[in-house]
Amino acid sequence: MTQVFALVDCNNFYASCEKLFRPDLVNRAVVVLSNNDGCVVARSKEAKAMGIKMGVPVFQIRELLEKHQVVAFSSNYALYADMSARVMRTLEEMSPALEVYSIDEAFLDLSGFESTMNLADFGYQIRERVQQWIGITVCVGIAPSKTLAKLANHGAKSWPKTGGVVDLMSNERQRKLMALLPVNEVWGIGNRLTKRLEDIGIRTALELADAPTKMIRQQFSVVVERTVMELNGESCIGLEDIPPTKKEIVSSRAFGERVTELTMMHEAVAEYVHRACIKLRHERCQAKRITVFLRTSPFSDHQRDPYYSNSRSGELSYPSDDTRDFLHVASQLLEAIWKDGYRYAKAGIMLSDFYNHSAVQQELFLSSDVVRCNSALMGVMDQINEQIPNSLYFASKGTNQTWGMKRELLSPAFTTSWKGLPRVR
DNA sequence: TCTGGGGTCCTAGGACCC
DNA sequence: TCTGGGGTCCTAGGACCC
Numbered sequence: 071m072t073q074v075f076a077l078v079d080c081n082n083f084y085a086s087c088e089k090l091f092r093p094d095l096v097n098r099a100v101v102v103l104s105n106n107d108g109c110v111v112a113r114s115k116e117a118k119a120m121g122i123k124m125g126v127p128v129f130q131i132r133e134l135l136e137k138h139q140v141v142a143f144s145s146n147y148a149l150y151a152d153m154s155a156r157v158m159r160t161l162e163e164m165s166p167a168l169e170v171y172s173i174d175e176a177f178l179d180l181s182g183f184e185s186t187m188n189l190a191d192f193g194y195q196i197r198e199r200v201q202q203w204i205g206i207t208v209c210v211g212i213a214p215s216k217t218l219a220k221l222a223n224h225g226a227k228s229w230p231k232t233g234g235v236v237d238l239m240s241n242e243r244q245r246k247l248m249a250l251l252p253v254n255e256v257w258g259i260g261n262r263l264t265k266r267l268e269d270i271g272i273r274t275a276l277e278l279a280d281a282p283t284k285m286i287r288q289q290f291s292v293v294v295e296r297t298v299m300e301l302n303g304e305s306c307i308g309l310e311d312i313p314p315t316k317k318e319i320v321s322s323r324a325f326g327e328r329v330t331e332l333t334m335m336h337e338a339v340a341e342y343v344h345r346a347c348i349k350l351r352h353e354r355c356q357a358k359r360i361t362v363f364l365r366t367s368p369f370s371d372h373q374r375d376p377y378y379s380n381s382r383s384g385e386l387s388y389p390s391d392d393t394r395d396f397l398h399v400a401s402q403l404l405e406a407i408w409k410d411g412y413r414y415a416k417a418g419i420m421l422s423d424f425y426n427h428s429a430v431q432q433e434l435f436l437s438s439d440v441v442r443c444n445s446a447l448m449g450v451m452d453q454i455n456e457q458i459p460n461s462l463y464f465a466s467k468g469t470n471q472t473w474g475m476k477r478e479l480l481s482p483a484f485t486t487s488w489k490g491l492p493r494v495r
Numbered sequence: 496t497c498t499g500g501g502g503t504c505c506t507a508g509g510a511c512c513c
Numbered sequence: 514t515c516t517g518g519g520g521t522c523c524t525a526g527g528a529c530c531c
Contacts, residue, residue, distance in 0.1 A: 104499035127498040172531045260529050320501055369498055
């Protein structure tokens with residue numbers, strides 16, 4: 071049986087979420103900014119039309135924003151996550167299997183649907199329902215492989231006359247679309263690969279699809295080879311409807327102001343450990359390995375502001391999900407890579423080497439009572455913090471946090487009670 | 496002055512073992 | 514003193530994604 075995938079993607083998702091609760095902003099250009107209000111990470115269609123590019127630093131386009139009275143928001147992740155969950159629940163009801171691919175995209179398995187209905191019509195149904203129930207506009211791409219479904223979706227987004235749905239099940243239509251799209255629009259082909267592919271004369275998606283797989287494998291990799299097969303309608307990447315367990319958890323952040331003192335950096339690292347461990351417990355995992363990293367700004371003039379970047383990993387003697395275990399090691403690792411005299415712009419920690427909670431072998435000399443007691447303590451802490459965020463934490467992360475990030479343009483928490491509200495001081 | 500955060504997968508090379 | 518080749522495991526780095 072031929073496989074059928076649909077990719078459903080929300081249009082301008084973060085900007086659309088902000089607009090949804092501000093009817094006064096219809097037809098106004100809206101942008102959403104990254105942490106620290108540093109870069110543009112989402113634009114409404116009006117903002118796109120002004121030529122505001124994805125990822126551009128705000129300070130470079132400040133005049134443009136003011137001149138056209140563009141409305142800017144700090145990113146309100148709690149709001150977007152909540153809206154995303156609503157969209158996904160709606161999609162779930164319409165398809166037997168769904169893979170939540172990112173906050174604003176999902177793959178649906180529509181295999182077998184083609185015998186009872188017109189696939190494009192079903193795409194329009196999806197679009198209408200999400201629009202009506204949630205108020206978010208989506209585009210739908212339908213094809214026999216995920217990579218082609220991505221391209222179909224791109225077509226649906228780019229050409230309004232498609233009505234937001236493109237059915238790419240026929241080979242003829244696949245080739246027609248691929249001939250029009252540059253190779254860098256293909257899922258899995260980024261900047262570097264685009265450059266290398268262009269060097270050997272491959273410029274369009276179709277030229278990549280027609281390239282001999284053997285040569286692609288030799289000159290590039292198995293990954294690119296798989297992409298070529300997917301472009302030819304051969305599905306190599308299946309639907310992952312059960313989310314795989316995480317292999318690492320990262321918590322990192324650029325500072326609102328440069329950090330020059332070790333005590334401050336200790337506080338910041340403690341904060342990241344705290345956040346990562348909450349996620350770890352949420353995943354019902356334990357980790358053994360922790361990495362601490364820090365760096366100065368790669369963008370500044372290195373004559374005046376020299377560059378330094380370093381990281382160091384350490385291991386616990388047994389897997390744990392106890393914040394205190396990681397705080398202890400992290401602080402030692404930080405001491406080992408810290409150098410005085412630099413203006414640090416960013417730091418973070420990463421947890422890795424995960425073990426399933428139930429399958430973890432306890433440390434030989436730790437009584438099981440102690441372990442039970444620790445995990446109960448952490449559980450209570452997480453529960454309280456879920457009710458009232460940041461009410462309970464370890465003193466090591468500090469109470470002042472002058473290095474914390476800037477979020478000056480945050481929208482209110484429209485749909486969530488506590489999450490997303492700035493901390494009350 | 497001001498440039499995000501969180502992930503995955505693959506590969507090359509070093510360490511180590513037999 | 515001479516000194517092989519193959520396998521495995523781990524890590525760092527590169528590339529990609531949203």
